[in-house]
Amino acid sequence: MxxxxxxxxxxxxxxxxxxxxxxxxxxxxxxxxxxxxxxxxxxxxxxxxxxxxxxxxxxxxxxxxxxxxxxxxxxxxxxxxxxxxxxxxxxxxxxxxxxxxxxxxxxxxxxxxxxxxxxxxxxxxxxxxxxxxxxxxxxxxxxxxxxxxxxxxxxxxxxxxxxxxxxxxxxxxxxxxxxxxxxxxxxxxxxxxxxxxxxxxxxxxxxxxxxxxxxxxxxxxxxxxxxxLPGTEPYTSFGFPANPSDGDTFTVTYPDGNQITFTYNQSLDGWLMPEFQGLIDLGYTIDNAHTFPSFNGQLLTLIAWNAALEPTFIGEIIFGSAVIIMSTIYVYDLAKFYFATQDKLSNLEHCMKLYENCIENKPHLPCGKCLGYCDANGYWDSDCPDVMVK
Amino acid sequence: MNKLQKELINLFRNIISLSDQDALEKINEFKKLNSSWNDDSETEELLLHKEGLYLYRLNRLEESIKIYKGLIQKENNKKNTNFDILGTHYISILKSLFAMGKLNLVNKLSNNILKNYNFSWGTNLSILTYLIKSNSGTNLHKYINKINEIERNMGTPINLHENSNNKVLFLEKEFRRANQEFSNIIFEKNQNLLKKKLENYIKHEKVGFFRNQAQNYLNSLNRNSI
Structure with missing residues (x-):
């Protein structure tokens, strides 16, 4: 060019x-x-x-x-x-x-x-x-x-x-x-x-x-x-180890406390999402894995997490010789995935716990508003503070 | 807790373990089966909010935005508009626009919201963060009072030389971290362990706002145990 x-x-x-x-x-x-x-x-x-x-x-x-x-x-x-x-x-x-x-x-x-x-x-x-x-x-x-x-x-x-x-x-x-x-x-x-x-x-x-x-x-x-400015620390891999070995796991904690554990697959040179690794553990194999390129440390998943990320089709996962096609495999760039999901994977459980406490301990507060804020932001609003104090 | 609140909590708790699609269907079923929420504005709005949230999670972003726009209109029509609820709905719209990659719109809307409303500092922090995420070169000078208010309320030591954008990103990151750590502690069921964890948190937490919250909670626990 x-x-x-x-x-x-x-x-x-x-x-x-x-x-x-x-x-x-x-x-x-x-x-x-x-x-x-x-x-x-x-x-x-x-x-x-x-x-x-x-x-x-x-x-x-x-x-x-x-x-x-x-x-x-x-x-x-x-x-x-x-x-x-x-x-x-x-x-x-x-x-x-x-x-x-x-x-x-x-x-x-x-x-x-x-x-x-x-x-x-x-x-x-x-x-x-x-x-x-x-x-x-x-x-x-x-x-x-x-x-x-x-x-x-x-x-x-x-x-x-x-x-x-x-x-x-x-x-x-x-x-x-x-x-x-x-x-x-x-x-x-x-x-x-x-x-x-x-x-x-x-x-x-x-x-x-x-x-x-x-x-x-x-x-x-x-x-x-x-x-x-030059030398500004880049956003690289949100903590993923640089030289992982096959089977290494890494847990990403999102700002809202939600966690995902990824497992490194050496033959693909990619980090597998839990649902993917779960199938591998059960004996499923990846169809035509030998024809795949190295994924250079990207994320591989069976779920299209976010349409905005434009998942790329790379193959199918099958069970041994029975050839039961389980799912399409998607590949995501690490950082793109992180930026697109950090809000999306909000911890509903966490917000619900606080909401229940709010209703229990502070019925006079607009707890629904606090739940809405928590769902939207992934954390409890500064204006709904002491839900633990009756 | 009234009957409707109980039913609502049950619904919200049950749908957490479902797929987003199933959760959305359950919400719609609940809306059809329980007409009682029709005369309870807060319940109706909560259900709509949850619907919008699950639509967002399902990438049905336009539909999600439509719901939140409706909620904003509703809130604006009330005699006593709750501006924080308004702010929360706006944040939900910004989230969807951001997920759609419409950064120019995110930038424009964030600016308009910040110019036209005076939300709580927590809401302002979220919106300012979207403003920066949509265009890192945005000049935040006109929001300096809001930024100072956030800084003051959070009670966080910060490098005075930091530019406004970095400052906001730092404050948001710190707010999330401290909030999350505090929230994780307060769900400890063992009272003695809970007190120890709170004491330790109070000793080490740099964000004054959450340090104070932890202190209040510890005080209330100590009062109740006397």
């Missing part, structure tokens, strides 16, 4: 991007949006000149990672470009060693976030895995590289270099634009400043600006969409 786009606000005229499908991270933002981070094959990078100074010109394009974030939404994706600039040659990382959601604790450098059309959204300075400062590029004309510092911000002016290809597949030429960036400290960030330059030139230049963040999120003014 190749991505085409228009000229960005900084005037960086890249026309196409090629995805390297072999390099792929997937996770969920804390709000449940699924994210695919994919490596971009091409080498047409935006290169701040301080990076060249710090890393040296040799093989520099191999030292910088340039990825695209595809964030699933109701229809289609929001797309961002993310560039990871190491502070120096001691901070070089491979694709599988760093991602937007997992910044290694030993990594220092800059993370630049761009919109799909290469307009700059935000830069972050990272010191040993922690975001310390943020800023936004502003284009400058006829300026010299310099640094201005006051107690709140450090403003830096420097060159951004990039390759320009006037014709697809043609010969490129190096182009440059001058930008200013004013870095401000992040509330929980350290006091460390920008990475020091490897020598000469701009001498430790690092960019900054007012920032496009809103309530701790990075927001794209062009689309109105926001994403969490």
């Amino acid at each position: 190749r991505l085409s786009h228009s000229v960005g606000e900084l005037g960086i005229p890249f026309v196409e991007r090629y995805i390297d499908w072999a390099k792929h991270h997937t996770w969920f933002f804390p709000d449940g949006r699924k994210v695919h981070e994919l490596s971009l094959k091409n080498n047409e990078l935006v290169l701040p000149r301080w990076v060249k100074h710090n890393l040296g010109e040799k093989d520099i394009k191999e030292k910088i990672l340039q990825n695209a974030l595809f964030i699933e939404k109701e229809e289609g994706y929001d797309i961002y470009l993310v560039r990871y600039y190491p502070k120096n040659n001691e901070n070089l990382k491979k694709f599988n060693e760093i991602s937007y959601s997992e910044i290694p604790s030993d990594w220092s450098g800059t993370i630049d976030i761009y919109g799909f059309s290469d307009y700059h959204i935000q830069s972050f300075l990272v010191e040993e895995g922690k975001l310390t400062k943020k800023g936004v590029y502003n284009r400058k004309e006829n300026n010299k590289e310099n640094i201005n510092t006051n107690s709140q911000t450090t403003c830096t002016t420097y060159w951004l270099d990039f390759d320009y290809y006037p014709i697809e597949g043609g010969v490129g030429s190096s182009q440059s634009i001058m930008v200013e960036i004013c870095y401000s400290n992040l509330p929980d960030g350290g006091s460390s400043g920008p990475p020091e330059s490897g020598g000469g030139g701009t001498g430790g230049n690092y960019p900054g600006g007012p920032g496009n963040d809103k309530d701790g999120m990075i927001c794209d003014a062009n689309t109105g969409q926001c994403i969490p």
Whole structure:
């Protein structure tokens, strides 16, 4: 696949991007949006000149990672470009060693976030895995590289270099634009400043600006969409063990106290819901199991839990040679399942117990209202508190 | 407890162990067989609420929403509208819309509800959570008073630097956790064990609201045992 786009606000005229499908991270933002981070094959990078100074010109394009974030939404994706600039040659990382959601604790450098059309959204300075400062590029004309510092911000002016290809597949030429960036400290960030330059030139230049963040999120003014800051802990597997063995069980406790115990099936590489495991225990087998793909730690169930989840048909469960078809098997993505069911599996029993106590101990309270609230939310209302006290 | 309440509790208790479809049928049977609830508004509304709840569980979301819309209209027509009941019905609608993936509608409705009504802080917490779940970039600045009220009532220590969205998500998570832990304790049948569990909960619970509730309950148990 190749991505085409228009000229960005900084005037960086890249026309196409090629995805390297072999390099792929997937996770969920804390709000449940699924994210695919994919490596971009091409080498047409935006290169701040301080990076060249710090890393040296040799093989520099191999030292910088340039990825695209595809964030699933109701229809289609929001797309961002993310560039990871190491502070120096001691901070070089491979694709599988760093991602937007997992910044290694030993990594220092800059993370630049761009919109799909290469307009700059935000830069972050990272010191040993922690975001310390943020800023936004502003284009400058006829300026010299310099640094201005006051107690709140450090403003830096420097060159951004990039390759320009006037014709697809043609010969490129190096182009440059001058930008200013004013870095401000992040509330929980350290006091460390920008990475020091490897020598000469701009001498430790690092960019900054007012920032496009809103309530701790990075927001794209062009689309109105926001994403969490780099390194925000992803919503991964709500506690499922990372490397389970066959037969391992894991119990998920929902916020309302309801529990489901899943059993890991190694041959399918999936977590079986109780009703599924129950049939396996009784001697049922899965028809054509050998033809199934690895389910990569997803949930397998015999019940279509929620139409909104769009269950995927994967096969049938049978009893030995009698070939009694028991049920269709569905597969669910762990996090999608969790987000879709955390309210749905509300603990009716729990709410009923409290309702009965309410009627018994507090007949003057509108107990029906409390039951309604409990059914809707999975917990007892703060306004119906002391149902245990007569 | 009157006869109707007893029958209603029996019904609700019995349907817990049934499949959602069977539970829904039982509710409808009860409605047909017991005409007495016709002059009991609370019973009628409870049955409708349960019907809406089971429709939701059966993914018949449009039908569920229709029932809750009817309940809202009914509540609004009353002389003394109970705003918390109204809020609860709105939450049920938000739940269904969310399950349908209609995030824009969830966002719009949550905003409208919060702008037009002043519910209890517990209800506000639920609605604010839906607002954030529907769009993580929503600016909560205009609801800062409601958020402060929730924080004050919950009595939970919180990092002042947290942004409003994270704060609300944190408070909601803490409220659920503390509520659940407290609820699990109060169903302990052994009185001595119950007192011990309550004492331990009071010592460790960070959410002041539930700590106080536990203390009240412990006090009442101690009073009764004198």
